[in-house]
Amino acid sequence: MSNATTGTEPHIECVDLVRIFSAEGVEVQALQGLTLRVERGELTAIVGASGSGKSTLLSILSGLDVPTAGRARVAGHDLLTMRAAERTAYRRRTVGFVWQQTARNLVPYFTVEENVAMALAVARFPRAGRRDRIGEVLEPLGIADLAGRLPIELSGGQQQRAAVAVALANEPQVLFADEPTGELDALNSEVVLEALRDVNERLGVTVLIVTHDASVSSHVRRTVQIRDGRTSTEVLRSTRTNEYGRSVQHAEEFAVLDRVGRLQLPQDYLTALGLKDRVRLGLETDRVEIRPTRPEGEESE
Amino acid sequence: MSVGTAALVARHLRSRASTSIVLALVVGIAVALSALLPRALVQVSDAELQHELTSKPPGATDLYGVGQFGGPDVGGSTELALETFDDTDAVLAGVPDGLPAPLGPALGRVSWLAVLPDDTAKLRPSRVAVQAEIRLAADLAWQDRVTFTAGSAPVAWSGSPDEPLQIAISADYAEQAGFEVGDVLEYTDAPLEVSGIYTVDDPASAYWVHAPELLSATISRLPSSPTIVRGAAYVDPGSVAFLPLSLSRAELRAWYPLIPERLSYADIPALDEELRRIESLGLYLPTGEGLLFQTRLPGYLETVTGTIRTVTAIAALSASAPLGALLAVLALGARAVRERRRSTLALAAARGAGQLQLRATLLLEGALIGIPATAIALVAVGIAVPTPVDASTWVLPALIGVVPPLLFGLGSLREARQRTDLGGLGSRARWITELAVTGLAALALYLLARRGLVVTGSGVVDPLLAATPLLVALVVCIVVLRVYPLPLLALLRAARAGRGAVGLVGSASSLRASTAAFGSVLATVMGVSAAIFSLVLASSVTDGLRAAAVAETGADIRVDARVLDDLDTVSAIPGVAGVAALDTVQGVEIAFGLDRPHVTVVFADLRLLHGVRPDIPVVAPGSILVSADIAERSQGETTLDGHPVTTAGTLPTTALPGLTSSWVLADIADETAIIGEVPTYGSLLISVEPGADLPTVAGDVREVVTDAQNATDRGRVRVTDTSSFFTDAAARPSIAGLTVALLGAAGLALLLCVLAVALGALAAAGARARSAGVLGLLGMSPAQLRGVLVWELAPVTVTALIAGSGLGIALAVGMSALVDLGSIVGGGASVAVSIPWPLVGLVVVVFAGVVGVTGALTAAAARRLDASAAVKIGAE
Incomplete structure (x- = not known):
């Protein structure tokens, strides 16, 4: 199991993460001691049903929310003790996001190019280098020719690739994707997931995809299942060569044992x-x- | 396309700018109005001052000084006498230059004359059986004011006892005393020869107010004494050289006309101080004598100040409502704009935009909405109305201008939050805010109660006065939003038990969907209260004016003249229903036992007077009616000028026009018995037939009465009628300005209310469309959906309308209790609050209609979204 395999510091590490929401006297425990460890350069999917706590986890990892208890570190940043300035710097340079809805990824009245420029401007990227940088992120995603279009003039798949481009603008170490294929058909989903895998392989960016779509797991090496606010099982995929010399996909399911020895049976x-x-x-x-x-x-x- | 930060921000600000432009327009209009209000107040104040000073009778506003002429012994030298006159003239003419501003520069050229003590002048043989008393007067410029009808101007006397001293007398005095040109009269110092008889060129001139004895004679008829005719005569100034004794005892009268155009309302405190100073200190003449000044100006200035303070207080109160509605509109507008920026802000925040970057962008947007609009509005107002105003009047417009940047830049950045499904503003925060607002309102009321409603400063809108009703209205809104759910909860419980879906959904939606934006409720409460406050005050002022007109006139038409004897001709004028003549005799002793005050006795044919004034009863001969202020002294045996009378009743002190205290009304039949004189009527009270045009009848009466007067007395005819009095009073700058302010505030509040309700409804349109979509999918018919909308709107609107009406009436009643509306209306009577219920009802109906129409429009907007789209939006 990956969260016990290395002694070096993982790129994403959550230990006994708890998040309780209180509203009008009612308490909801969205995360109940979640533990997760993702190594640098991994491409991981977190799968769970609606209400399992995966969006809460992503909110915490992206620095938009703070856990009630536990430990959460991403690329060396302690998410619990982060001050406003560090949080801002973290969002600017350490992490990138891709969400399900276009409205949350792209400013509708900015062109693709301007959307990337906005991310650069927010991070105070030098103005002189911006145009080159925009080219660098759009080109590999195959949307360089769409730079001057407004989001509404793009297909769903193009919009999500533009969103990936925006997320990569400031060379993040970690990319979070929240249901990136939620509104796409199978073909476009394929394209977007391939784009994310390409980013992971080509740039070495750690990618964490949160989804309720179990089919996403076929595109990633590691799938972590969340249930009731805890990681329950993990599926690791690997390519092995069989006795006939052919490459075959091999999937192995593991239960996750937490720090105090608890595990969830499927x-x-x-x-x-x-x-x-x-x-x-x-x-x-x-x-x-x-x-x-x-x-x-x-x-x- | 540029990818620079500035270009991106510019692009961001340009997009979806329509709401921002509307908001900028609202800010511009608000700033312009708030900058106009103090300027308008300054203009109204100045105009009221001009009106007050110019509407006074001639001479009333003059600075009038009187003293002894004194002077050196001119020793029979005509030259020396003339030199003394010239010196005195130079000294008196130089007085204004020595007075500080604003009094000195506001005074015109001095007029003066010396009047010698009166003495008997006898003509032997006498032509008429009267005793003539004469005062000699010397004036350097008198011949410019008269025209000789007989004879010529007197020449300087040589001082020889054989030669008579020549005098010139007025035609009226000549007629009353029976003098003609060439008559030589016996007089103490020397015989007087009438060299000329004159008529004055301008009887209305203030000169004749200060030297009335040179215009006409006064006749004094006393029981069992000869009739005395008093008058005065001009002599050549050189002649006084030979009357040293009389000259040293002569009275010096000098007066300076006040030129109102040289004064502004802001000058009043300094002017008042100067007037009081010169009144108490007087002026020393080179002759060593002093001149004591009298002026009625401080009283007039006080009247103006009182009126303007009241007008300013009402203006500040009436400005409060539009201000509140405006703030509501600005808050709603800012919310709408920020709502439009929500997704972009959230995205920028997620991409690492810091608080500073987000706030700077919002602040920039707010500044772009507020600052240019403010600047343009201020420049436009400054150019359009270049009235110099106090620097403090810029504060309110500037504050309004910075409201949008503050609303944008300092508000919570909740728009930047990604998730809105997990908790929100706690109920504790709401309680704290509400308690804070209530505390502020209580503090404002306490401060106002301690200080009073009327401030002593010059015409500047008082911030406390403007803020208090707003704070009270906020508290009312808080109460409305807290209270209206209570009956709804009961209705909801009832609806749960019942079978109707509309009531259940509607009451639940009204309670829980929070579609009733605070801004809309505030705007409704402020709008209704402003309209009703204005209506009640305007109605009270109008009623007060009518009451003042009746009090001033005493009947439909009142006529005053020296002698009115041809009543039949007046009665015959078409439209005249009744005529009652009054003879007023002043200074008559009335004895209530040992208490013997002097009163004014008005004699009238009480039967005719009752016909004109049904409120005045007819009493038997030998009975009198007394004014309320002396009624309490009326006890024991009563005699009037020694004749026993019976007190038959009491009348209000203001029942008879022109009389303010201590008067008695008696029947004309008793006049000869009591006073011993034949009645001489000086006033007529006329009632007109129903449907007759009052001003026309008054014009006819004026013509008839004027024709019946002799040439000298024609200028004294005064005809007033209630409708003209009312029209004139309503046209006074303060009243006209107040009416415009009240109606403007009501109209503006209504407009802003419409805008606020529309903005609130539009903000809720999305939520309404979604719920309507869901309800439609569940099978609700359009009629049922309309029913749900009515349920959503009606409870809070009805509560807000009731609360607003109550607040408006309470403000108006409170206002009139604390501020003397009588000071605006004039006439000395206090003004009672009158609530025009039909109009109040109309206002409520209009506001209900406005909210209803806006609701209907929102429903129409909701119908445009089809159910599937609405439900999909709901999923976002």
């Missing part, structure tokens, strides 16, 4: 074995066994 496991309330744990030399608790008569057999 729902289908629980259903299949009728695991409920109490289970039996058994420690073997190389594994831990979990067995359902049976009625006394059965058990004695």
